[in-house]
Amino acid sequence: MASLKDTVVEAMSGYAVKGLNGYSVLTTSPERDFLAVVSVANVRGQHVTTTSLIVHVQADKVIIECDINNKPLVDALIQAGIPRSQIILAYAGEPVPEAA
Numbered sequence: 001m002a003s004l005k006d007t008v009v010e011a012m013s014g015y016a017v018k019g020l021n022g023y024s025v026l027t028t029s030p031e032r033d034f035l036a037v038v039s040v041a042n043v044r045g046q047h048v049t050t051t052s053l054i055v056h057v058q059a060d061k062v063i064i065e066c067d068i069n070n071k072p073l074v075d076a077l078i079q080a081g082i083p084r085s086q087i088i089l090a091y092a093g094e095p096v097p098e099a100a
Contacts, residue, residue, distance in 0.1 A: 004057060004062070007080050007082060008035065008057055008062055011076040011079075012037060012053060012055065014076060015053055015073070021041045022048075024039040025038055025039075033057045034055075034057075035053070035054075035055045037051070037052050038050070039052055051066060052066070052068050053067055053073055054066040055073065062077060062082060063096055064089050064090060064091060065091060066091050067091055074087050
């Protein structure tokens with residue numbers, strides 16, 4: 001059985017892809033408890049960078065700080081088997097527990 005961190009990494013890796021005008025990469029802290037998908041692209045001749053996902057795993061919770069994707073990460077996490085009760089949408093105003 002995959003750990004919570006493994007499941008989050010797997011789901012987020014689906015958002016790190018090569019696009020027509022750029023690419024996105026999944027970055028993680030050494031402990032894999034803080035993750036981000038960062039994109040670099042060329043849009044209409046302009047160099048553009050964006051962080052489309054920012055997530056951290058705290059105890060048994062997945063806290064999504066930022067998600068600007070068409071398919072929200074919460075849907076991918078639920079599809080991967082993480083209960084909605086373990087997912088906090090901080091970007092949508094859901095309360096975030098204080099760090100232990």
